[in-house]
Amino acid sequence: MNFSGVFQMLEEMKATKQIKDFSIYTTTLEQIFIKLAKLQRKHE
Amino acid sequence: MQKIYPNGFKALDDLTFGVERGQIFCLLGPNGAGKTTAFEILTSKIPKTSGTVKLEGKELSRELYDVFNETGICPQSNTLWESLTVEEHLRIYGHIKGLSQNEADEAIEYLLEAIGLVEYRDRPAENLSGGNKRKLCVGISMIGAPKLMFMDEPSTGMDPLARNKLWNLIKNVMKGKRGTMVLTTHYMQEAELVGNKLGMLINGRFAIMGTLGELKKKFGEYTIAVHEIENGFSSLQIEILIQSVLSRAKRHMAPEEKGIVFKVFF
Numbered sequence: 267m268n269f270s271g272v273f274q275m276l277e278e279m280k281a282t283k284q285i286k287d288f289s290i291y292t293t294t295l296e297q298i299f300i301k302l303a304k305l306q307r308k309h310e
Numbered sequence: 311m312q313k314i315y316p317n318g319f320k321a322l323d324d325l326t327f328g329v330e331r332g333q334i335f336c337l338l339g340p341n342g343a344g345k346t347t348a349f350e351i352l353t354s355k356i357p358k359t360s361g362t363v364k365l366e367g368k369e370l371s372r373e374l375y376d377v378f379n380e381t382g383i384c385p386q387s388n389t390l391w392e393s394l395t396v397e398e399h400l401r402i403y404g405h406i407k408g409l410s411q412n413e414a415d416e417a418i419e420y421l422l423e424a425i426g427l428v429e430y431r432d433r434p435a436e437n438l439s440g441g442n443k444r445k446l447c448v449g450i451s452m453i454g455a456p457k458l459m460f461m462d463e464p465s466t467g468m469d470p471l472a473r474n475k476l477w478n479l480i481k482n483v484m485k486g487k488r489g490t491m492v493l494t495t496h497y498m499q500e501a502e503l504v505g506n507k508l509g510m511l512i513n514g515r516f517a518i519m520g521t522l523g524e525l526k527k528k529f530g531e532y533t534i535a536v537h538e539i540e541n542g543f544s545s546l547q548i549e550i551l552i553q554s555v556l557s558r559a560k561r562h563m564a565p566e567e568k569g570i571v572f573k574v575f576f
């Protein structure tokens with residue numbers, strides 16, 4: 267996945283004031299836990 | 311292994327897993343998922359309904375003494391003698407593990423420092439805070455450098471500094487790759503930091519098991535959020551630009567009026 271390309275592009279857009287800010291993040295283990303924990307409630 | 315209680319409740323449903331030497335296996339799951347039941351079967355506190363548990367290649371039900379000679383257990387509830395001091399606890403368990411006087415002295419000093427109980431060494435357990443009692447139980451389970459370690463929510467009740475110390479201690483203990491650890495926790499950060507392999511229990515079965523990378527590959531995604539698009543530039547233009555370098559980026563609902571969010575699945 268070309269994340270370096272996305273970073274570069276968004277940084278340039280920020281520098282030229284086309285966008286104010288941006289962020290890139292990945293799913294945390296906590297989010298996976300919450301997603302799966304909901305399955306338990308459905309079965310109870 | 312399988313555990314069915316007399317009322318018919320199936321707490322563990324054909325749970326199968328293995329942990330290689332030198333690895334930490336983190337058992338995760340919501341309350342009631344079966345973590346403690348699995349832990350208590352592995353540590354022989356309760357019997358299983360059916361199945362086989364082998365530790366170091368030895369069948370737990372037949373060779374309990376041989377196995378537990380080289381096992382350290384930190385149960386969920388603190389099992390301490392109220393009137394004995396911190397050092398006395400460590401010394402007693404050191405002798406049970408067969409350490410000589412010198413070996414015990416050395417191990418006690420190391421553990422007191424590593425778990426942050428140096429200043430409490432002469433304090434009776436009844437006068438320790440909840441967090442310090444927990445630290446002592448962790449220390450007891452680690453004295454004698456056992457080959458197998460079972461930790462049931464070891465960091466519960468510890469402050470963030472103490473938790474960090476515990477994680478460092480676990481990493482140091484496991485450095486030599488001699489030991490094997492099964493750890494249950496509700497702190498996902500703890501599992502991410504110390505676990506080599508993670509298993510998430512739901513209704514007594516593994517919903518998912520693997521390394522952190524494997525779990526994220528199966529359930530994870532990347533999020534790209536552009537927080538404010540300035541005047542004169544449209545969200546559609548942003549979308550076209552982002553997809554020109556990352557074709558898998560799919561537009562998602564925007565959390566704010568002037569923003570745009572993309573999801574990229576692994």
